[in-house]
Amino acid sequence: MDWNDKLLKASFRGIPFAIIDVSSSHGRRNATHEYPYRDKAWVEDIGRKVRKIKLNGFLVGSSLLYKSSDIITQRDNLVAACEKMGVGTLVHPTFGELTVSVDDLTIKEGVSNGNTVEFSLSVTESGLRVFAITNIKEIESTVDNSYLSVIASVASSYISSVKMILMKSNQAIKTLVKTTGYWENSITSITDEASNLVNTVNDLFGNRKYGRYSSGDVGGHVNGVNGNVTNTDDTNDYNLLMKQKIISSILNKSKTANNLSSINGLNNAGDIDDYTKNICVGIQSILDSGLSKYDMLNAFEKLYWLQYVEYDVDNKNIIVLAMTNLYFKIIIAALFAKISAEYIPSSYDDAMSVLKRVILVLDDALLLVGNYSLDDVYIQLKQLKSDIINAVNVKGANLSHLTEVITYAPVPALTMANQLYQDANRADELIVSANPIHPAFMPTKFNALSE
Template sequence: MANVIATLAEEYLQASFRGVPFVVVGSGGSNGRNFQIHRYPFRDQVWPEDLGRAPRAYRIRGFLIGPECLVQRDLLVTAAETQGAGTLIHPTVGAIQAALTRFDWYERDGVMGIVDIEMELVESVNWLGSTITLALDAAIGLAAATFGRASASDYTSDTLAPYAYGASVLGAGRAVATSWGAGAVAAIRSPAAVVGAMGPLPGNLGRYVGGNGATIDPAATESSLLDNLTANRQVVSANVAALADATDAGMLATAILAVPESVRMSVADPAGQIAVLAPLAAYGASVVVSDAPIGGAIATAQAATATLCRQAALLSLANACADWQPSSANDAQVMRLRIGTLLDDAATAAADAGSDATFQALRSLRAQVLQDLANRGARLPDVITVTRNAPLPALVLAQQLYANGARAPDLIRRANPIHPAFMPTSFEALSS
């Protein structure tokens, strides 16, 4: 029996339901949306009401073979007749909780020791989707950590010779970092940071406060969130002040990497994090090229420090993207293009500078971030343009478009009308 199963494992895929194994020959499935079709007299068109995602059904063909095939058949019969859903382990679908709605078995005429089986299942819980999401988030965190170590190491190596000239060159590097840090202080005090800090507020706050992934805190109030923001601003200011106290390249690199992360952690809404970190990733220092040895060392230190500052902001941007939840496939595509371009440009600059470790880490981080955004965007509807002959209230439009008045806040946020009772005649909305 072991030899037979070992031979089949080389030719076919293995699966199991409720722990009973079988061999998979072929599989199929059906997917779509659950529509209720409404028909009306004297109308040529129907109204398909979207009731949500249709159940994911799976059809599997397989067989049991060997002296124990009849015992396995009986075990599968018992599993099929057991109340409730069971665990299906499929070689390509993965691990899901599914209800077995039909199980058929056939014994071939004149052939002993083999039983053909067919089964139909309906998915109850998909563990693979959440596993993939967690794996992508973990991969982004790992790639970001690798990128941080590589950029700090390359910075220390690149500035080893310039900083050997003395305190004046180190002071030039600290000045660039301090100038960039001033932008971080301004970012955490900006209106975008205040709005982003309000992300955990409970309730429907319309277009004014809405998080793209912020965790709602039922006990949060405006005062408590503003107090937290004030405390976080002090942390950011302390990290920026530490830039001027660095005594060598290693300490300066560590201090630079800490600044954007403290800014990111100060804002609860991932969309707000991206908004305040983006200017830091585009920082540019004024470097004066000189032929003198000390002047050349200062220019090298300034350029390397500015590059590390941008890379530190990119690292925090990647972490923010891992928590950001796009509202449509279009939003995800725009963010992929935006972040992908930033990471690509940084990787090209690292390659031109000969920073091989940073280049490899950036390429890996870019691949993980773009894959994560593509995975999120693939599950979301597109953005379409809706046109009406006259201004209508947002609640009426939500009922017309989605048969759900609770979708009105999203329409208001996208159209940004003067008043929700008078929506524009043309605006963008989600397709479903």
């Protein structure tokens, strides 16, 4: 079989045409990292380069070659196919079927062309919005592996950076202990704030029976964003239920406090390996505090942007102070990413909001480790960022979008639910979402699910 026999009939979105020539670009995407006082750059491979294809072809009126109609109809059909929103299927003469997005279509017509139209079509190969990995457990496992790699890498870098300094300076040990004491108090304060009695009670009772300000499940709960209804049985013994919830909260706090207490007690530089491990265990104790995933996200985000500052310290102590702050912040950033992968978003907008928050933290963490030339940590953090973008996109890809609802006058929730969804039973969802003064007077402007 010769070359001509292997050629496929070219078309885009089912519109056939003849080809003069085709060009395409291929390669890898690289990020070049240049550092001060280094003669060579580190080139990071960040994936395959997007394939761009340019086809030069023509249309022939009433062609027997590809059974076409008159030339004007063919031209209009090609223009309509290229202007249609979204991706389309291109049959390439040698690559076969490709999913592409149109960048540009240039058409040339004239007397000299006769019953033909020449054109130049530029397209970019496109992928699906949902990533290749669609199994949620597999995604979370990938993020967990990246998280553990970050923890191991930053712990190793931290020990190698401060151990020699601690062996030569007792003052450096005191600086380290004061720094970790600040972080321990911050973790305790933020977790106590998130797990106070008011939040504990609000997280217990459901809003279907106990009002829109309750976010628990007892008595039933309706989600104001995605409309999901949880029908949980109510209780007849409130005292017993409250005692069980408070005891559980106290036990969780006690477990967190015990883990945090393990941070204290560095007596000499020889203990730095165990001390580094205890710091990690102390920060991870937030996972055992009984907080919801949403509260954990807020806690880790708030913790990350903290910074311990000590004045009047010498150069060696500054290194210990900076590296200890860095160690805490990288672990917190990694845990923030891990929890965001486990968090179940209520809508596509919620998923993208969480992703934006995580990327902001991870980008700052990458800048920090880059400033200290911690290349191994940088590589692991980049992988974690890639995995978390994948995870959040997959979880949010098929969720509904929020849309803005505007009315000229206040409308009852039952009427609004019937108008929007043809289902008056979804009125509770709108009430929780819009938080009106009274369900009979919905706000004239609020956000709700588009479907």
